[in-house]
Amino acid sequence: MELSIDRLTKHYGRKIAVDCVSAKLTPGVYGLLGANGAGKTTLMRMLCAILEPTSGEVRLDGKEIAAMGEEYRDILGYLPQDFGYYPTYTAAEFLSYIASLKGIPRDRAGKRVKELLGMLDLSAVADKKIRTFSGGMKQRVGIAQALLNNPQVLILDEPTSGLDPKERVRLRNLLSEYAGNKIVILSTHIVSDVEAIADKVLIMNAGQFITSGTVEELAEQVKGKVWELTVPNEQARLWQADFTVANYRHEGEDVVLRIISEEEPDPGAVPCKPTLDDAYLYHFGSKEA
Amino acid sequence: MELFVLEHKRLWRTPRVWLCVLLCFVYSVIWGSVIWYQWPGFGTKNDSTNMYDNNFDGYSAIRGYQEEFSKFGDYWTDETLQKMVEEYQSYDVMNLPGLQSKGDWSLASDILRDLYPELKDPENQQYQPLILYADTTKLTDFYQRRADLLEHTLETTRQNEGMTEADKQMLLDMNSQIEEPWPYEWTQGWNDLSFGWSKLAPYLAIALAFLFSGEWHNNTAPLLHTTKYGWKKLARVKVLNGLAFALEFYLLIAGGKVLVQLIYLGTSGWDLPIQYISLLAVAPWNMLQAELYQLAFGLIGVFGYAGLVMLMSALVKNNVLALVFSLAFVYVPDVLGRYLPKWLMAVSQYLPLVGNSYDYLNYNIFHIFGMSVWSPWMLITVPFLIGVVCIPFVILKWSRRQKA
Numbered sequence: 001m002e003l004s005i006d007r008l009t010k011h012y013g014r015k016i017a018v019d020c021v022s023a024k025l026t027p028g029v030y031g032l033l034g035a036n037g038a039g040k041t042t043l044m045r046m047l048c049a050i051l052e053p054t055s056g057e058v059r060l061d062g063k064e065i066a067a068m069g070e071e072y073r074d075i076l077g078y079l080p081q082d083f084g085y086y087p088t089y090t091a092a093e094f095l096s097y098i099a100s101l102k103g104i105p106r107d108r109a110g111k112r113v114k115e116l117l118g119m120l121d122l123s124a125v126a127d128k129k130i131r132t133f134s135g136g137m138k139q140r141v142g143i144a145q146a147l148l149n150n151p152q153v154l155i156l157d158e159p160t161s162g163l164d165p166k167e168r169v170r171l172r173n174l175l176s177e178y179a180g181n182k183i184v185i186l187s188t189h190i191v192s193d194v195e196a197i198a199d200k201v202l203i204m205n206a207g208q209f210i211t212s213g214t215v216e217e218l219a220e221q222v223k224g225k226v227w228e229l230t231v232p233n234e235q236a237r238l239w240q241a242d243f244t245v246a247n248y249r250h251e252g253e254d255v256v257l258r259i260i261s262e263e264e265p266d267p268g269a270v271p272c273k274p275t276l277d278d279a280y281l282y283h284f285g286s287k288e289a
Numbered sequence: 290m291e292l293f294v295l296e297h298k299r300l301w302r303t304p305r306v307w308l309c310v311l312l313c314f315v316y317s318v319i320w321g322s323v324i325w326y327q328w329p330g331f332g333t334k335n336d337s338t339n340m341y342d343n344n345f346d347g348y349s350a351i352r353g354y355q356e357e358f359s360k361f362g363d364y365w366t367d368e369t370l371q372k373m374v375e376e377y378q379s380y381d382v383m384n385l386p387g388l389q390s391k392g393d394w395s396l397a398s399d400i401l402r403d404l405y406p407e408l409k410d411p412e413n414q415q416y417q418p419l420i421l422y423a424d425t426t427k428l429t430d431f432y433q434r435r436a437d438l439l440e441h442t443l444e445t446t447r448q449n450e451g452m453t454e455a456d457k458q459m460l461l462d463m464n465s466q467i468e469e470p471w472p473y474e475w476t477q478g479w480n481d482l483s484f485g486w487s488k489l490a491p492y493l494a495i496a497l498a499f500l501f502s503g504e505w506h507n508n509t510a511p512l513l514h515t516t517k518y519g520w521k522k523l524a525r526v527k528v529l530n531g532l533a534f535a536l537e538f539y540l541l542i543a544g545g546k547v548l549v550q551l552i553y554l555g556t557s558g559w560d561l562p563i564q565y566i567s568l569l570a571v572a573p574w575n576m577l578q579a580e581l582y583q584l585a586f587g588l589i590g591v592f593g594y595a596g597l598v599m600l601m602s603a604l605v606k607n608n609v610l611a612l613v614f615s616l617a618f619v620y621v622p623d624v625l626g627r628y629l630p631k632w633l634m635a636v637s638q639y640l641p642l643v644g645n646s647y648d649y650l651n652y653n654i655f656h657i658f659g660m661s662v663w664s665p666w667m668l669i670t671v672p673f674l675i676g677v678v679c680i681p682f683v684i685l686k687w688s689r690r691q692k693a
Contacts, residue, residue, distance in 0.1 A: 045511065048511075048514075048515045049515075050511055050514045050515060069520070070517055070518075070520075073515055073516060073517045073519065073520075074517045076515055077515075078511070078512065078515040080508065080511040080512055082508045083508065083512070084504075084507040084508025084509035084510070084511075084512060085507065085509065086299065086507060086509065087507075088302060088303065088304070089299075096295075097295055097299070098512070098516060100291055100292050100295050100518075101292065101513060101516035101517065101518050101519055101523065102516045102517050102518070103516075103517040103518055106291065145512070149517070
């Protein structure tokens with residue numbers, strides 16, 4: 001299975017949201033990383049065939065997804081960024097309703113709903129109205145509905161927003177386990193989520209993929225550009241003004257700064273092992289990120 | 290089918306929807322029919338002229354009217370009119386019997402005013418109604434006088450309002466099909482066949498305007514659009530759901546009103562000609578036929594309006610705008626009617642639930658492709674067609690991929 005994105009472009013009037021993006025996605029987990037407004041949601045909506053591109057196309061195994069229609073939607077699972085629900089529905093009712101829209105026969109749907117409610121730790125509240133749920137619980141209902149039809153292409157827009165650390169870990173594990181021979185695309189601006197599960201990371205800025213690769217490859221790109229420097233507390237602000245500072249840690253009277261810089265920022269700076277966070281900041285700069 | 294059932298359940302369990310239906314039922318059927326028949330409409334009068342001071346005895350009062358007026362015979366003849374006027378004149382005007390308020394005296398009075406104007410006393414300074422002093426021996430030739438007045442009225446309309454000779458003849462031909470003498474029973478219960486269809490519009494709009502736009506409001510639209518059946522099939526199911534709801538809503542309100550009418554009036558009077566409502570009407574219909582027309586008008590109007598509301602809901606992603614635009618179809622012609630050009634005002638009458646459900650009492654005729662079409666037929670055809678035309682656009686709009 002291959003999902004190919006071919007020169008995909010979306011304009012909103014004079015604003016370019018997605019700018020001639022191309023990629024070939026094979027089974028695996030893809031992390032789409034970018035600041036707010038980078039074009040992630042627009043790209044995902046086009047990948048779901050909800051939004052019509054201005055130009056370019058998305059093909060699944062050579063077939064244009066919009067033309068595939070029902071065939072594509074049958075293998076698609078999608079969690080929109082602002083997941084909507086019916087306030088008067090219980091979690092179980094909502095999932096059963098979506099299962100019906102996904103064309104899952106009633107007997108199979110019942111089992112699948114139960115299974116997903118269990119997987120997402122929602123069994124105890126299955127018969128409670130969604131409007132009474134916390135943000136994290138609602139998000140889990142959203143994830144459950146995306147997984148209902150056991151989709152081959154799973155697109156999750158900011159799936160970890162609103163989840164507490166424990167829930168985030170649970171989701172990561174769930175997605176890692178789920179992915180197998182499926183294409184899972186998740187967008188986020190929380191680097192650690194991507195770092196933990198993504199096979200490949202696509203970093204997006206101003207509607208374009210500015211770089212891509214595995215977590216290690218991206219980290220490798222900034223090798224030799226990440227430094228740790230210990231400075232007196234009162235000088236820390238001056239360093240922050242001049243460099244991209246990835247971290248700021250107090251150590252006694254001093255401060256240890258993690259600086260992203262092409263050049264050694266100071267003879268006292270010590271090179272250190274880069275992470276995906278560093279790579280992200282390297283591409284975006286601390287302000288945009 | 291399963292999807293339809295789920296969608297339909299979802300619509301009905303929305304608090305806004307069932308509250309609307311409940312309110313409409315209470316207003317139209319409980320208040321507008323049951324209480325109306327029993328109290329202000331037909332309850333016997335006390336001294337006050339305020340109908341809300343009536344006694345709460347409409348059911349027995351109606352039985353009383355039906356019994357009291359059966360003595361005037363089974364057919365409307367000159368003798369019926371004479372006997373009715375004589376009886377009225379025999380009452381002490383200052384001490385009229387309790388049952389008189391909804392008796393057929395107003396029918397007799399209107400007939401005297403329209404058909405026997407020469408009996409009016411020009412010297413009458415007290416402006417007493419003609420029925421109080423008319424010479425009953427001169428109340429003759431009822432049907433001939435009506436025919437003459439109709440001929441005169443149609444001729445005046447022809448000369449002043451552009452009616453063609455063919456139209457006039459068409460109306461006279463319709464009139465000639467009215468069988469004479471007219472059957473007679475107490476008529477006042479049938480004076481108001483109106484179901485107040487336009488009053489259903491706000492309830493229907495509140496229930497259906499969010500059918501599509503609500504999915505954007507709830508943020509569920511992107512989700513639904515990515516499900517297997519989320520596009521055309523869901524749109525079709527939603528449209529079907531809207532129409533089914535409109536039908537159920539109509540059946541509940543119209544059925545309730547008909548049932549109450551049957552309980553209070555019974556079937557007595559179904560065969561009376563509608564000329565008792567409007568003396569110069571030309572439609573050869575009885576009250577039952579007129580009521581069936583009213584019911585058809587309502588059903589078509591409700592379907593047509595449901596189509597318009599769903600179109601607004603699919604076109605506009607905002608709930609409030611969808612509701613406002615839906616209501617505008619009914620209320621803008623009503624509120625701005627006098628400021629609109631005459632042709633536009635006439636066209637607006639063919640919007641669902643807007644037109645006059647009593648148009649069968651008028652003489653409006655349209656010329657379409659060389660054919661003369663009596664307006665009441667247009668009034669139940671055009672709103673239906675409007676609804677039908679809306680539906681493909683609803684589906685297309687909801688099914689289309691977003692551009693922005």
